[in-house]
Amino acid sequence: MAKEIYTDWFKSLQDNICTALEQADGKATFEQDLWDRPGGGGGRTRIIRNGSVIEKGGVNFSAVHGETTQALQDKMGFPKAEFYATGVSIVIHPANPHVPIIHMNVRYFELSTGIAWFGGGIDLTPIYVVPEQAQYFHQTLKKVCDQHHDTYYPEFKKWADDYFYIKHRQETRGIGGIFFDRLQATDEISIEDRFAFVQSVGNAFAPIYTHLIAQNRDKTFADDHVEWQRVRRGRYVEFNLVYDKGTKFGLDTDGRIESILMSLPAHASWMYNYQTKPGSEEEKTLKYLKKGIAWDN
């Protein structure tokens, strides 16, 4: 059955990404926690900490099923039915402020009523935006998207800008990327085509991130870089706890807390009325935390 094929593929994606990240880090390895969901299914939470590059990161696989709860029916507009949801979710917080935070999620969802879709996204949160690297990131994602459909990149790039937005700060979480949800089969695009796209996204993660690690890992940094990193991580926490739909959904539906909140950084700071210095690297980065920047050009 299709869902087993997707599930197995997500598992192998988790394996491949963990291997690539361990190799890139060179010091830390993943610890695994297996967990069962009382209502059906479970997951493999994999955490890496205190590496030579990665301070804290998680690469999680899960495949859960059961009946749509009242909360799912109310909040997501689902009918009362059997659901099946599987996917991989990743957040990596590096130690060096010059190595960007990265997030990826790829997932499949189906209902016994016959509805089925893929969702996901990949976005980058540099503490210091390096324009060439932002271009590399977006151009690579555009190539991945263009292999599947020429509307994907422009549509999903805008979706990421709108989604990864900290409304109360009027700033984006980072430089965006792509975000997509409820990609069902259409007359033009089969569910297998959607799956092929999600596979391409998933497979792009390791080469993109190991490249960005290699470019930045040896850059030196001082206390004020770390201070800015912790302030930016505070914003990351604000986004995840206030706006992120996956986090909210997990908290609302009694998901496994430690797997949901592995996305939060080891250390974050809040300073009252933090202001960047005119002309500083921090100020330059702030100017890039806006919607609608054409990084693919």
Add this chain to the structure above:
Amino acid sequence: MAKEIYTDWFKSLQDNICTALEQADGKATFEQDLWDRPGGGGGRTRIIRNGSVIEKGGVNFSAVHGETTQALQDKMGFPKAEFYATGVSIVIHPANPHVPIIHMNVRYFELSTGIAWFGGGIDLTPIYVVPEQAQYFHQTLKKVCDQHHDTYYPEFKKWADDYFYIKHRQETRGIGGIFFDRLQATDEISIEDRFAFVQSVGNAFAPIYTHLIAQNRDKTFADDHVEWQRVRRGRYVEFNLVYDKGTKFGLDTDGRIESILMSLPAHASWMYNYQTKPGSEEEKTLKYLKKGIAWDN
């Protein structure tokens, strides 16, 4: 007019508490930011940082007015009317893990339709719960409540247990205190009586907290105490960003972000699957982070 009397009293409360906290700290003093609300009114945000006791704290006064927005009508069930809201809001994050975090809010709200009420609360978040101090805190609040109505303490203590609760962690934020909202005039209790109660609560803050500072400020601490402090502060951030109605309301209605989020600590940590050691002080504290403990006995 009554609202001017209440407003002036809240201002003087802010002044008195700032003076008492500066005296207790002995090193840092408050900086003040005056701000105007585009729709009407404004506030005095006062921040203290890097003191000998207080790492980061805010004592904020505001008095805002205008027409109830669509958001206020939808989320709070208010009619379209003129509103007036004033009060004082405090969060203090000390440096020493043995000095508890404290929060207080006292506020008055009225609508041009004739509705008027007081709300507020005071609650304590020790990093290490000291039972005698938790008893002192609750017994003092009980005395304050009992002066005004014998149902206040039992009712408002339970309200605080239910309100300051981190549902996804199944733990309370701290040892609670009292919480109350929409205290209107009744046949038995006039709005002046409600105001007298809120004044007693406000006036109790400085003696209670300076006592707790004096009891704990000279205790020595090590790195593992600071680690636990940062983990507990992480939970404080989770509560404020996920559940706190004042924070959510402020973010939803474009309030002054720096005044709203001054409640967040300077440094917080998230560790995957943090477990306290059996028999440790941290484990003892966790056992006290439950609803329904009769600290007034």
